[in-house]
Amino acid sequence: MKLEDTIRALYDEGVEFILIGGAAMGLQGSAHVTKDIDICYDRTPSNIGRLAKALRPFHPVLRNAPANLPFALDAATITAGLNFTLSTSLGDLDLLGEVSGLGTFRDVLAASEKREVCGVPCKVLSLEGLIKAKTAAGRPRDLYVLPELRALAEAKRKTGLE
Amino acid sequence: MTTEQEALLLELINNPPPGSEMAKAKEFGFDLTLFHSTLRLTTTERARALSDAAEIFEAQKQSSKDNS
Numbered sequence: 001m002k003l004e005d006t007i008r009a010l011y012d013e014g015v016e017f018i019l020i021g022g023a024a025m026g027l028q029g030s031a032h033v034t035k036d037i038d039i040c041y042d043r044t045p046s047n048i049g050r051l052a053k054a055l056r057p058f059h060p061v062l063r064n065a066p067a068n069l070p071f072a073l074d075a076a077t078i079t080a081g082l083n084f085t086l087s088t089s090l091g092d093l094d095l096l097g098e099v100s101g102l103g104t105f106r107d108v109l110a111a112s113e114k115r116e117v118c119g120v121p122c123k124v125l126s127l128e129g130l131i132k133a134k135t136a137a138g139r140p141r142d143l144y145v146l147p148e149l150r151a152l153a154e155a156k157r158k159t160g161l162e
Numbered sequence: 163m164t165t166e167q168e169a170l171l172l173e174l175i176n177n178p179p180p181g182s183e184m185a186k187a188k189e190f191g192f193d194l195t196l197f198h199s200t201l202r203l204t205t206t207e208r209a210r211a212l213s214d215a216a217e218i219f220e221a222q223k224q225s226s227k228d229n230s
Contacts, residue, residue, distance in 0.1 A: 001216035003209045026212040027205050031196035033215045091216065115205045124205075151187035152197065155174055159167045161201045 001091035004118045006037055009090070011120045013054035016042035018112045020099060020133065024125040025145065027115060029152055029161075032145055036092035040125075042105040043097050048078045051095070058088040101136025102129060127153040163202045171198060 003023055010017055019027065022034025041051055052075045060073040063085045071077070073086065082097040102108050111129030115122050125133070131149050134142040156162065163171075175194040178184035188194050200208065 001213055001220075003213045003216075004206075007209070023212060027208050029197065029200045029203075029208065031193075031200055033219065034212065035216045035219050117209045118206050147183070147187040147190040148192050150183040151192065151194065154183040155171060155197055155201065158174060159170045159201075161163060161167055161171065162205075 001035055001037060003037060004120075006090045006093065007117050007122050008120050009058070010039070010051070010054050011122070013050045015050045015054050016044075016047045016105070017051070018105070018108050018123040018125055020096065020108065020125045020130075021094070025130055025149065027117070027124050028127050028130065029156065030145070030148060032148065036094060037090075038094040038096060040096045040099050040105055040108045043079075043082075045075070045079070049075045052078055055086075055088060055093075058090045060086040060088045060093070063087045063092060099133050101132040101134075127156070168198075168202075171201065 001023075007019070017039040018024075019037070020040050021036075021038030022032055023037045025032045026034065041047060052073055055073055062069065062071050065071065073084070078084070078095070084095040086093045086095065098104050099108050102111055108125065108129065109123065111126050111132070112123040113126050115124045127149055131146065131153070134146055134149065174182075174184050175198060178188055178194065184194060203211065
């Protein structure tokens with residue numbers, strides 16, 4: 001997983017996205033380790049075009065799909081779908097048009113914070129947003145991280161740390 | 163992280179107030195001392211740490227495959 005390179009590639013192409021999931025947890029200060037990157041993307045036609053263009057150099061294919069399954073991550077494909085689990089040369093990447101517990105890109109945006117990674121501005125889901133999303137997802141692996149996320153939010157609130 | 167913030171954080175880690183989220187996480191089994199490491203990093207340093215950890219994870223996964 002090349003997190004900095006992924007953020008830079010999306011930023012350079014002007015893609016509107018928010019880092020969510022385990023990578024957002026890590027950037028918020030969680031000790032959780034993840035091997036994939038999850039983003040929520042804006043589903044406007046122009047942004048979908050930019051997203052497809054940004055990822056093209058990294059050879060995205062559907063993760064865990066048969067190797068001979070025809071697939072091209074172009075604007076038409078993204079428009080026809082919503083969520084995609086991909087393997088790319090940057091690592092595993094999940095694209096989400098909506099996030100359970102939060103809603104569409106606009107809702108996720110309202111729950112995000114601006115951060116900077118390697119000099120690149122990046123929107124990251126807030127701890128409160130992560131707690132809502134993980135609670136709504138409700139899988140054992142999501143519920144498992146809730147005590148840490150709640151404690152982290154409290155520690156940051158009480159110390160003023162970012 | 164300022165000296166004051168670090169002192170406050172260490173106090174929360176070592177003596178989480180009863181009923182607090184820190185206390186609940188500790189009771190759940192989470193190692194609160196990890197926050198002392200993660201919260202002192204910048205966002206960029208956290209991003210690099212995540213990428214490095216993922217790389218180690220992948221290397222171990224590949225090693226397991228090669229040895230099976």
